[in-house]
Amino acid sequence: MTRFKFTIAYDGTAYFGWQIQPRYPSVQQVMEKVLADITGQEERVKVQGSGRTDHGVHARGQVAHADLECRMKPEKLMLALNSRLPPDIRILKTVRAKPHFNARRSATAKEYRYFVWNDALMLPDKRLYLTHVHQPLNLALLRDAAKRFVGRHDFASFMANPSRAIHTSERTIFSFTVTRKGKEICFRVRGDGFLYKQVRSMVGFLLRVGEGAEPPEAVTELLDSCAPRTARVQTAPPQGLFLWQVWYGRKIPPLGQQGKD
């Protein structure tokens, strides 16, 4: 058995998220099926992702590992995968990993990006990958509010009910930037890990701030409250969200770094 590490991009439109579930198509299921075809393994091929993504959420840099009965070079395996996978899933990188590498447990940081189209009308060719917000958003308010998330906080107010018990809702956000280019607004958030629907809850609240419905100070107030999420915090729609990058090891982006790439 050899452990492989895959970097994966996908268009989440047609999938009920990353994670395998009965009756609905998932990215993990498609990956496992194709890897089983390639390797001819008799037992189930298990592909472990760095974390779940929800129905309709996309990825540019999901990471997963799998143990395979496979003597192919990683480059050959990647070509075989991409030639069999549907075009809405692409393997961007394939390497051999150490046996103790675990795509979920070894992850030290993640970046998500959330894209908004801020105009009266949504362009048809943008609709699957950006969220439409027709009320004009104030960039200064968005930035003021976003930077209040940076640091170690209890994000209880910015998560949905977890599907399983979690030890703590404390997480660290390394950076949270907001940039605008024409009608497109890009939110970029890096942290050591994210709770269930945390990114979409944070962005959902930022959109309220950007519209003037909540002051930026409300972010600090909610973080300090450590209270469960209320109706003030709404989950932003999935189609604007991309899991952008996952880091492993000690070379994680330093606190507060507003990285370029």
Place this chain on the structure above:
Amino acid sequence: MTRFKFTIAYDGTAYFGWQIQPRYPSVQQVMEKVLADITGQEERVKVQGSGRTDHGVHARGQVAHADLECRMKPEKLMLALNSRLPPDIRILKTVRAKPHFNARRSATAKEYRYFVWNDALMLPDKRLYLTHVHQPLNLALLRDAAKRFVGRHDFASFMANPSRAIHTSERTIFSFTVTRKGKEICFRVRGDGFLYKQVRSMVGFLLRVGEGAEPPEAVTELLDSCAPRTARVQTAPPQGLFLWQVWYGRKIPPLGQQGKD
């Protein structure tokens, strides 16, 4: 009856082109159905576009006219349309037009854009709106070849068999630019009119030049030959193509202008 002029954006992925045809969905058909619902007209509402777009081709600025039994203000009509149309068709502008305005016959210039993703791998979220070219394209060769199309020429070598007799295959190209931004290459061509599959034939040949398979001088050679298209000229795939803008009246973009917008 009032004549209205519509500016329309659409994602062509789900449609068999602009033009109504039996059994397959078209953008024109959807527009006519929704306008008939809104106006309650008993006879068929006819929507006349500036020209056809093929199966899978997109639009950012298709223009069409229709005569309607409708006393609504144009802004109201546009809201009613956008609330009933599917999200892959959006009306960007609606105005009352003079009775002699004709979306097809009054058009004096058109711009098409063609987008290419030039990298070994196609990103899933780009695949519906850019064409994947994995061989590295040489920008200098592309530009040299593209500017050879500018001017009045017989485009017989760069058109597919027309579905109906045409008087002439002479057309004027005002400008043809090629720009690169990262892995994305954008072709922008403006002309007084385009023959059947002309843009995709020109781009198809430019891609051969950019890969080094044909010299830029071959464009001039083929134009001068005035001969029907051969296997040297292939139709580029539809998903990278957008009908970007249609002009009416005398204020057309001057010859050779490399417009910014």
